[in-house]
Amino acid sequence: MNGNIDLTLSRILKNWLSRHQPPVYGRARLLLAAADMPRKKRNFLALIPRTEFNDYPTYGSNANEWAPATFTWFFEQSFQTCIQARV
Amino acid sequence: MEVCQSHSAEREGLVLDSDLVRSLQTGNLEALGVLYDRHQRLVFRTALAITGDAEAAADLLQEVFLRLHRFASHIDVGRPLEPWLYRMTTNLSYTWVKRHNRLLRPLEDVADWITGNRKDSPAVRTEMDESWRQVQQAISSLPLSHRGVVVLYYVDELSVQEIAKILSIPVGTVKSRLHYGRQALKKSLDLSQDRIFTELTYEFT
Numbered sequence: 001m002n003g004n005i006d007l008t009l010s011r012i013l014k015n016w017l018s019r020h021q022p023p024v025y026g027r028a029r030l031l032l033a034a035a036d037m038p039r040k041k042r043n044f045l046a047l048i049p050r051t052e053f054n055d056y057p058t059y060g061s062n063a064n065e066w067a068p069a070t071f072t073w074f075f076e077q078s079f080q081t082c083i084q085a086r087v
Numbered sequence: 088m089e090v091c092q093s094h095s096a097e098r099e100g101l102v103l104d105s106d107l108v109r110s111l112q113t114g115n116l117e118a119l120g121v122l123y124d125r126h127q128r129l130v131f132r133t134a135l136a137i138t139g140d141a142e143a144a145a146d147l148l149q150e151v152f153l154r155l156h157r158f159a160s161h162i163d164v165g166r167p168l169e170p171w172l173y174r175m176t177t178n179l180s181y182t183w184v185k186r187h188n189r190l191l192r193p194l195e196d197v198a199d200w201i202t203g204n205r206k207d208s209p210a211v212r213t214e215m216d217e218s219w220r221q222v223q224q225a226i227s228s229l230p231l232s233h234r235g236v237v238v239l240y241y242v243d244e245l246s247v248q249e250i251a252k253i254l255s256i257p258v259g260t261v262k263s264r265l266h267y268g269r270q271a272l273k274k275s276l277d278l279s280q281d282r283i284f285t286e287l288t289y290e291f292t
Contacts, residue, residue, distance in 0.1 A: 002269065009272055010241045013136065016222045017242060022131040023145045027123050030149050031116055034156045 105164040112159045122168070123152050129169070129243065130176050136238040137180035138187075139227050147183060151175050173243065173253045177235050184231055225275040229268055236261055237268035 023029070102121065110118035130151050135144035154175055155162075162171060226234060239250045247265070251258045272278070 005269065005273060005278060006241070008278060009269065009276075010244070012222055012276070013226070013238075013241050016219055017132045017135055019219065020131075020135055020141045020144070022127045022148060026127060026145065026148060027120055030123055030152050031120055033149065033153055034116055034119055037153060037157060 104168040108159060108162055108164050108168060111156065112162075112164075116156075119152065119156050122155065126169070126172055127152075130172055132242055133173065133176045133238060134180045134183075136226065136242050137177065137231075137234055138183055139223050140187075143183055143187070147176065147179050150179055170249070170253050173239065173245070177239070177254065181231055181235065221276065225272050228275060229271055233264045233268040233271070236264040237272070240265055 104122065104125070107118040107122050111122070127148060131144050131148045134147040134151075135141060138144055138147070151172060155172075162168070226237070229237060235254060236250055239245045239253065240247070245253070247258055247261045251261045254261070
């Protein structure tokens with residue numbers, strides 16, 4: 001049923017795309033940029049300590065949720081830094 | 088598909104992608120060049136089909152291979168490289184389209200309005216053949232998530248299962264997006280079983 005339509009769509013899209021070619025000097029441009037760029041060898045983000053208490057609901061997506069978001073953030077930070085929060 | 092390609096590379100005496108990635112992991116830029124030569128068309132046409140912009144596709148082509156270089160040490164050489172390239176290309180193209188729609192398009196519209204160079208003016212319209220313009224508009228009018236699935240299926244000829252794995256979505260979702268995309272393209276390109284776009288469906292020999 002869809003065979004003819006699929007074939008037609010595939011040909012139309014491929015013919016449309018074949019009107020454009022990758023840039024001629026793309027390889028040279030890439031190698032030049034790659035030579036200047038340091039490679040990522042280690043994931044330094046993994047070194048940043050993360051909270052053990054990450055099961056809180058994510059507040060803050062709504063403007064009305066600023067109060068619970070602040071409350072959650074405050075207690076989370078308190079737990080992480082071992083400071084007792086007294087509110 | 089990937090397995091077939093690696094087998095054919097082996098038959099033709101070419102260096103396998105996995106060996107090239109291994110070499111890239113040691114910092115060999117020549118390996119990056121070979122991978123670029125081998126996969127540039129795949130990345131370029133996928134980016135072009137999703138963005139509809141040749142300049143953006145050229146920039147994304149470079150960005151994908153720069154990321155391959157940068158994150159080479161994180162790539163599992165035991166797995167085929169092509170799904171990684173498809174995933175990276177699709178994600179970067181999605182990001183480009185979202186950013187372009189949010190930031191750049193309004194600015195372009197204002198610039199066009201100031202200079203009087205409207206996109207639908209006859210002078211601009213003659214630059215692009217009307218039929219191809221129609222194809223580009225049909226693709227651009229698809230929602231981004233459907234566009235990615237349609238491009239991977241029709242342009243890159245991936246199976247529904249492969250697309251599901253690349254985009255990390257269920258097979259059923261791929262099928263429904265494909266169905267929606269097919270219907271939308273049929274409608275916007277005015278395709279029916281008995282009417283075929285003869286001028287657009289020629290095949291290269």
